Amino acid sequence: MTSMNQTTNTNFHRWLWATCIGLLAGPFATAQEVNRSGTVDLATRFASMELLFCFQGKGSNVPYDGGVLHEAYARIPAMRAGHTIVAGNSSGSIPAAYFCCFGFSDANVRHAEERLKHGNRDAVRNMESVNNKLSKISRGKSTEILHSELREYVAFALGVSQWQDAQSIDEIVRRSSAKPQFPCLIVACNKEVLEDRHPESKSFPGRLKEIDLSNMQVSWKPEVFEYYKNHPERFQRDHPELVLGADRGIGRAATFFVDASMFDLLSRIPANERIADLRLMTDASDVALAVLASTSEPSYFPPVVDPRPEKILTSHGQRILESVRHRTYYGGYIISMPAQDVRRMLPGIHVLGTGWRHNPLVARTLLKNWLLADCEEIAYLSEWWADLEVNPDAEFESHIEFRDLSGEDEYQFGVRRAKELFDLNIGLPAFIKIPHYNYPAAAAISPVKPTDDMFADGDANSNHRTLKTMRGIGPIMQPSGGAH
């Protein structure tokens, strides 16, 4: 591995390196072991990166993202040149996982557009119906549908064409030879850490925990921690899934599923500054787990237990099972734009999102009461990092709840909106907030092609120069139209 590092200057070697890391890490690699592969020259691999492309989930509206992908691929040469990192949350994890395994190419983009446009999403759409959900909840029925309803999409992500007769996700994984080979990041929230229901009445918020939005660290409130320290038996009874540590810390609110290269890159951010645990993906089962973990939003699918928690890097090398008895994921809704850590390590890249749908007040309040975090507050902080976000227009929004558009219609909405915003080179959420860690990490990698809009105006000699965001993606876009 060391000799390979000394010669890594070509794309081929970069690819080979990623593959070797994947192969060597294999099924037995742990988070700590792969982290030690840091002798690799990350700068060689990442300095040429120009774009973080985020597939932002919008429930079953995946064809819209297919339309945005079409337009972006036609206009952004960095996607064709392999200078793109892909990220995804919720249903956006599906295309993110696909491009993680197979990379961006004309054929792969065309295939992804087709699958996103024509995949059968009936089961999810039926489950999304608000009245249907309320009706079921009231009758004591579960609203969640089986993960097996995602077989077609997991098969797409893993490159399995013969999936129809597979009865389970496991069967699809067995049929796949896909591996995470291209830089990728998929978001999931950590259920045990976030859940904050009242111990004696699960329908009321517990208000026992607090979250630091600068690094997404969740802790016990001081008085609660003191109480539980003195009443360990009560702690066991109230929180059987958690371990009371020496300090108030419980863990991070979110996990990023990452390929080996991104694992190495993001683990260089000091643990107290990184906003998520890192979960290494080395094979198809890890990629499938990432998709399930990110799509399993509350009320959509049952939460997902990580069968191999030893592949998680928490903070300070702490082993995950020292703070929780198991790790369960509950959807990627929590971070709308997972760009902070990536941009801090790669200050030269631009950030493009396929668009987010903000929660109405009632859903926001319910989620906060249930899972501690105010997802809108986090969205303001996350979306500060966007350079352009292809947010749906009001007309598309009006169709979302009613699910009355065909896949083709939704796809065309995505194409049209992306065209409109790319032409204007603007597209941002209405509201943002400035995150605490808004400057490059100490170990940041300088870009091969520096741009003059990397930093906000201010003290050029400061150690903590604020990164400029919300810039549009002009510098990485070709003038108009494209070869695609």
Next chain:
Amino acid sequence: MLPLDNSHGMTNALANSRREPNRPKSAFAGVVQVALSLELPPSLGESHLLVHATGTGQINASANRSKVHVHAGISPKIQATQSLHIRPAEITGDSPWITAHLTTRLTSLQMDGLLGRCTLIEKIASQAVQKRLTANDTSLSEQIERTVRARVEDEGFELAYRVNGLIRHGLWDRIASLDFAPNVRLQNNSQGIRSDIDYTRKDQLGALSPPPEIPSKVYPNLDLITWVHESVANNALDSLNGMRLDEATIRGVWRVELKLTNDDWEKIQPAKIPAVITLANRSPLTLRFLPQSIELQLRAAACEVDGHVEDVQARELRIQYRLDEDARGLQFARQEIEFPESLPSVEEAIWLKALERFFPKTVRPLPKFRNTGFPQFLRIGYLNVSRGWIVAGVSRVSPSSSPSPQVPKEISR
């Protein structure tokens, strides 16, 4: 439409026969079309829905023994009723009443070999097989009943929750999210389903006057009418004591909850940091619904603009929106923000800068919107503010036209 396909019901009847390699022992396929209708019998204290279903269809059945092949047409006739009771806290359903009658008609009989040439044997076999098919009617009708029952139950409950959703999502949940538990009563009357909701705690006042009447000519055009007394808002707003309200949340209330918007909000604009107002710890907000205007008294303790905590004192101020009409239709137009006490001009400017982010100069109804419970686009078809009440009527937008909302006469004068 309920598609029916190969079933075990028919299979059992001919289970003893030997199967030919390429022919299924028995099969049926076809569709049953079910039409649903709704009845609202008068009721008090709850809303009573009767969901009626009638179904007809055509099922092709076939049975194959080693040398006998029978085809029959089965015509089902189904009637079902699901009775649902919507009460404020729950929706219950009686067990659906359902009948399915099947008429079986033999369409063809084929016998292989020499036996098939004998008319007498053919007749005997025909009767025997037809008898067996008829025996299978019971299991088939049971299966159809089960399928229709599930459909009627599912559709019925979904409809009931759609009705309840208008109340729950439209009003109840929004107030309940402020830790406020409203009291709700429902009834059916000749005009539809009526819901009365009290948003008062024991120590709070409610409406002392009845809601204003809706002009009779307007009434038939409205699909959903909401009367809100100012006490509802004021009782709920009491729970906002000391709360930090941000601009984004309030914009959500304007656009999503109240269906009102400002022209600037519909344009593509740079992102901004939401302004924040911290409310006073006692009686932070009071609303008054005056003739054709809404007055808000606000007691604010602090504010933040563009992420900076501003150097201001706790202040009381008054904001008034007049309901008027311009060439584009109905709008609420804000008057000057008034400070009852004099304050330094610099501080006044800071407060105004913050407040204008929450309370834009004009807001007008969204041209069209969609809401849970109505698949069609909706518009505010009637709006009135009068003597402590605000009344909003919503009607469906026909695809071809979008007339401006009906305005009470006072506005035109």
